[in-house]
Amino acid sequence: MLSRVTHCLVVLATGPMTVLSAQATENDIAPSNANALYQKHCAKCHGKDLTGGNAQSMVDAAWQFGRTDGDLFRNIKFGISAVGMPDYQSALTDTQIRELVDFIKDAQDQLGVERPPIPDELQTRHYDVAVDKWITEGLEVPWSLVFLDDRTALITERPGRLRVVIDGQLHPEAIRDTPQVLADGQCGLLDVAVDPSYADNGWIYLSYGHAIDDEQDRDARVMLRVVRGRVRDHAWVDQQTVFEAPAKSYTNTRIHLGSRMAFDHEGRLLFTIGDRGAMDEAQDPHKPNGKTHRVWPDGTIPDDNPFADGEHGMPSVFTYGNRNSQGLAVHPTTGVIWATEHGPMGGDEVNILRSGKNYGWPLASYGIDYNGTIITENLQLDGTEQPVLYWVPSIAVCGTRFYTGDEFPRWEHNLLVGGLGHEELRRLVVADDRVIHQELMLKNAGRVRDVQCDPSGAVYVVLNKPDVVLKLTNAGQTLRQ
Numbered sequence: 001m002l003s004r005v006t007h008c009l010v011v012l013a014t015g016p017m018t019v020l021s022a023q024a025t026e027n028d029i030a031p032s033n034a035n036a037l038y039q040k041h042c043a044k045c046h047g048k049d050l051t052g053g054n055a056q057s058m059v060d061a062a063w064q065f066g067r068t069d070g071d072l073f074r075n076i077k078f079g080i081s082a083v084g085m086p087d088y089q090s091a092l093t094d095t096q097i098r099e100l101v102d103f104i105k106d107a108q109d110q111l112g113v114e115r116p117p118i119p120d121e122l123q124t125r126h127y128d129v130a131v132d133k134w135i136t137e138g139l140e141v142p143w144s145l146v147f148l149d150d151r152t153a154l155i156t157e158r159p160g161r162l163r164v165v166i167d168g169q170l171h172p173e174a175i176r177d178t179p180q181v182l183a184d185g186q187c188g189l190l191d192v193a194v195d196p197s198y199a200d201n202g203w204i205y206l207s208y209g210h211a212i213d214d215e216q217d218r219d220a221r222v223m224l225r226v227v228r229g230r231v232r233d234h235a236w237v238d239q240q241t242v243f244e245a246p247a248k249s250y251t252n253t254r255i256h257l258g259s260r261m262a263f264d265h266e267g268r269l270l271f272t273i274g275d276r277g278a279m280d281e282a283q284d285p286h287k288p289n290g291k292t293h294r295v296w297p298d299g300t301i302p303d304d305n306p307f308a309d310g311e312h313g314m315p316s317v318f319t320y321g322n323r324n325s326q327g328l329a330v331h332p333t334t335g336v337i338w339a340t341e342h343g344p345m346g347g348d349e350v351n352i353l354r355s356g357k358n359y360g361w362p363l364a365s366y367g368i369d370y371n372g373t374i375i376t377e378n379l380q381l382d383g384t385e386q387p388v389l390y391w392v393p394s395i396a397v398c399g400t401r402f403y404t405g406d407e408f409p410r411w412e413h414n415l416l417v418g419g420l421g422h423e424e425l426r427r428l429v430v431a432d433d434r435v436i437h438q439e440l441m442l443k444n445a446g447r448v449r450d451v452q453c454d455p456s457g458a459v460y461v462v463l464n465k466p467d468v469v470l471k472l473t474n475a476g477q478t479l480r481q
């Protein structure tokens with residue numbers, strides 16, 4: 001039942017019945033076939049002039065369930081049952097739904113609606129939080145951020161660059177000689193992680209889309225690869241391969257590559273690989289996709305890996321049945337491994353990863369396919385693990401991190417999670433192996449790709465669209481109900 005907490009959105013969303021604004025007239029919006037459809041099917045809830053009524057405005061640029069045309073299309077076609085948005089898959093054709101999406105977007109344009117600015121301050125339950133626009137220019141699809149020390153951070157950009165930030169200043173040049181990546185779709189330079197003994201050994205780990213054909217070839221086959229290296233004189237040096245998948249697992253799809261990396265308390269490196277769109281392969285421990293892997297930092301296999309002998313699975317596999325995990329965090333005191341996983345339409349998950357366990361994809365899921373087909377009737381299945389928490393609809397859960405530091409003491413060891421599609425930063429309160437509360441802290445500022453802390457505990461939120469990094473600091477303690 002914990003997952004139902006997300007449904008507090010209903011309270012935020014469905015305000016009291018409002019009388020339609022008298023000033024607004026239908027003439028504000030050019031008549032069209034789509035307008036007729038809108039008036040017939042939508043106006044009674046979203047208002048004749050689109051400015052809201054029983055349900056929210058369509059023209060304030062604030063979207064709760066995703067702002068892309070694809071999000072709007074799916075929300076209209078399949079509805080959002082949790083909040084009372086009906087589905088129109090039998091009442092309207094796909095073409096009509098597309099016309100409605102265009103109609104809504106055109107109405108926004110005509111009214112000159114801009115998305116709300118990123119706030120300067122957030123009011124959360126325990127703190128007033130100052131929001132500093134830490135890096136606003138010079139980044140392209142920033143994917144991952146990590147601190148080397150209290151002054152220096154590294155940021156990956158998906159197109160294939162590794163950047164350095166010193167004292168809040170983005171170095172204008174990318175680090176030279178980082179690996180050649182295939183940057184297309186969801187592939188590119190993805191995660192960056194720092195060795196737990198970095199101060200002694202200088203190792204930095206990168207995960208990326210590696211091609212075995214010419215990267216320029218549109219059909220180049222690609223797969224996740226993990227390397228480590230050092231940064232010296234602004235160049236990537238000493239590179240070693242930590243993980244490379246067998247050549248036969250490389251495919252020309254550009255989706256579901258994962259990937260996040262994290263070190264467990266024994267110093268082993270965990271990393272995720274998405275199912276690469278081949279969902280059934282997530283159940284095959286011999287295939288690298290749809291898995292979490294666990295290796296020693298030099299790539300060798302820990303003896304106690306569940307398939308260490310290679311007989312019943314790949315030696316590096318740690319868990320299987322994972323669709324596409326893009327968040328991985330190790331609890332600072334318990335060492336328990338938490339992962340966030342993109343579900344299909346509905347069914348984003350938070351999982352606790354345990355050696356050799358099957359997380360069920362695609363045999364059990366709380367979601368359905370993006371085209372509306374049922375992937376499985378099973379919400380639960382014997383022999384597969386249940387998520388600790390799931391979101392229906394999906395927030396497009398991405399980077400995650402346990403809060404540590406002194407800036408926000410009341411958030412100690414809370415799990416911060418980002419959502420791409422729903423543009424959210426959430427704080428999950430974790431007790432033992434459960435999530436007992438969640439707070440929506442930031443909404444509609446951009447797609448939240450990653451969340452990190454610096455050594456002092458300031459929180460960094462890596463956004464895409466806009467490609468901005470926010471820094472959150474304590475502007476005063478409070479207690480709100």
Ligand code: HEC
Nearest residue numbers: 013014041042045055056063064065066072075083084085
């Ligand atoms: C019975 C009332 C009702 C009708 C009719 C209805 N909606 Fe909705 N719709 C809702 C509610 C409730 C929500 C959830 C947000 C909210 O609380 O306002 C919603 C949400 C949405 C969203 C997602 C908004 C977001 O913030 O992400 C879209 C898009 C949408 N509706 C479009 C439409 C369109 C287009 C039609 C007509 C084809 C339509 N709706 C008809 C009640 C309705």
